[in-house]
Amino acid sequence: MKNLKTTPRQLTFQLDTKSNNGNTDPRISYNKIPVMKSTFKAGLDQPVHRWFRLTPSFGPDLVREMLVSMNYKKGDTVLDPFAGASTTLIECALNGIDCFGFEINPFLHFVGSTCLNWSVDPSQLENLLCKVKNHFQTSLKFFSITDLGSGKLPIPKIHNPFRWWRKDVLYELVVLRETIKSIDCDKDEKNLLLLGLAAALVPDLTNVTLGRLQLHFIDRDNDNIEVWPTFERQIKEIIEDITTISHGPFGTASLYHTDATNPSIKVPNKANLVITSPPYPNRYSYVWNTRPHLYFLEIFDTPKQAGTLDMKTIGGTWGSATSSLAKGKVEADFPVIDKVVMPVARKIREQENGNLMANYMTKYFNLIGHQITAMEPFVSNDVRIAYVVGCSRLKGVYVETDVMLANLIEGLGLGYKVSSIERIRKRNSGKNLYETIVYASK
Numbered sequence: 001m002k003n004l005k006t007t008p009r010q011l012t013f014q015l016d017t018k019s020n021n022g023n024t025d026p027r028i029s030y031n032k033i034p035v036m037k038s039t040f041k042a043g044l045d046q047p048v049h050r051w052f053r054l055t056p057s058f059g060p061d062l063v064r065e066m067l068v069s070m071n072y073k074k075g076d077t078v079l080d081p082f083a084g085a086s087t088t089l090i091e092c093a094l095n096g097i098d099c100f101g102f103e104i105n106p107f108l109h110f111v112g113s114t115c116l117n118w119s120v121d122p123s124q125l126e127n128l129l130c131k132v133k134n135h136f137q138t139s140l141k142f143f144s145i146t147d148l149g150s151g152k153l154p155i156p157k158i159h160n161p162f163r164w165w166r167k168d169v170l171y172e173l174v175v176l177r178e179t180i181k182s183i184d185c186d187k188d189e190k191n192l193l194l195l196g197l198a199a200a201l202v203p204d205l206t207n208v209t210l211g212r213l214q215l216h217f218i219d220r221d222n223d224n225i226e227v228w229p230t231f232e233r234q235i236k237e238i239i240e241d242i243t244t245i246s247h248g249p250f251g252t253a254s255l256y257h258t259d260a261t262n263p264s265i266k267v268p269n270k271a272n273l274v275i276t277s278p279p280y281p282n283r284y285s286y287v288w289n290t291r292p293h294l295y296f297l298e299i300f301d302t303p304k305q306a307g308t309l310d311m312k313t314i315g316g317t318w319g320s321a322t323s324s325l326a327k328g329k330v331e332a333d334f335p336v337i338d339k340v341v342m343p344v345a346r347k348i349r350e351q352e353n354g355n356l357m358a359n360y361m362t363k364y365f366n367l368i369g370h371q372i373t374a375m376e377p378f379v380s381n382d383v384r385i386a387y388v389v390g391c392s393r394l395k396g397v398y399v400e401t402d403v404m405l406a407n408l409i410e411g412l413g414l415g416y417k418v419s420s421i422e423r424i425r426k427r428n429s430g431k432n433l434y435e436t437i438v439y440a441s442k
């Protein structure tokens with residue numbers, strides 16, 4: 001393994017019982033890691049990580065930090081059961097560390113597996129880019145905007161597509177997508193071109209802004225939106241990065257498209273380190289926020305698919321997931337959930353219209369419990385784990401996710417002991433909303 005560089009952290013928080021919600025859990029420590037290192041922002045200028053921007057991603061620097069904190073040794077294998085944009089796997093593979101991951105969202109699985117394939121020849125990709133440009137320009141002359149929606153230029157089957165894209169922009173985007181689809185090249189090269197197009201889509205070429213986290217629609221009628229130059233910039237970054245990282249040796253990395261609460265796969269080696277960040281119980285929907293990509297890349301072609309995926313995704317709360325959670329009472333799936341989660345759920349249920357959010361939170365922790373249990377066949381007997389989570393507030397009730405997760409991990413009866421609950425930053429969306437690394441081991 002190469003020398004993992006980390007920046008020494010400053011102890012900037014004070015242990016303050018008020019900001020700590022009266023909690024004096026001795027496992028809690030406060031070690032601030034700057035936003036520019038801990039969040040997706042850290043990846044924006046780092047090779048490979050910059051190929052796709054997922055706002056809830058953590059930073060590659062944080063992955064290195066966790067590897068160092070867990071005393072990473074040569075020969076260790078890392079698992080990330082909630083891979084997202086595959087920050088953990090990319091960083092491990094770049095540092096020569098073997099790793100594997102799970103991801104339920106088919107688009108994010110496409111992003112991760114494409115970002116982990118560095119076998120393409122960069123000069124061949126450069127030539128291919130020229131070829132795509134020529135074909136694209138010819139196709140723009142051959143088709144017209146009135147062909148949009150015909151069999152030749154099918155538009156994404158998303159609800160209200162012209163809310164998402166300006167018609168002239170969508171026309172060029174679809175022509176470019178069809179050009180890439182029809183170009184004669186190998187699958188890995190094609191996937192990199194499609195990844196570049198997906199990465200250019202949001203926020204540059206779509207009528208959205210990223211807001212603090214979530215997509216928001218904006219009016220872009222008067223913006224100068226340029227499809228080809230934006231796409232070309234993405235592909236040039238990919239070419240540049242493949243060229244600079246070409247030295248290796250890389251760790252082997254495999255990303256499986258599977259549900260982490262019930263992974264239906266076999267892996268060659270067990271992991272002895274787990275570095276991950278599950279969704280937070282904050283109603284952020286990964287499915288909603290990747291809808292433009294899921295539909296534009298034709299991974300989904302009916303609105304129902306997004307609702308069904310959101311139901312299965314931890315923390316999903318959009319569309320039908322919400323209506324089904326509004327009814328009845330979600331019960332605890334594990335005795336420890338009864339102890340740790342149900343008292344908080346009760347407080348939420350007491351608030352006006354609190355049942356939905358009480359059910360949402362119970363389902364969230366039930367699924368986290370199932371995921372940790374289902375991970376057993378994939379980890380060694382001496383596994384060390386690091387979960388990055390965020391505290392939240394539902395119906396005004398404080399959900400101290402980090403402490404609840406720590407108690408859940410210990411209370412599942414799998415032999416885990418929590419070593420520290422390390423609060424690394426306060427999220428700017430509210431008071432006491434810490435982002436925390438929960439460390440545990442067997």
Ligand SMILES: C[S@@+](CC[C@H](N)C(=O)[O-])C[C@H]1O[C@@H](n2cnc3c(N)ncnc32)[C@H](O)[C@@H]1O
Nearest residue numbers: 057058082084085087104105259260279313314
């Ligand atoms: C916080 S994000 C992970 C971000 C990641 N650390 C990164 O840097 O990009 C959580 C991920 O968990 C995925 N997820 C949610 N429920 C899942 C499940 N049941 N099985 C597998 N993945 C799931 C979501 O689709 C999302 O990509």
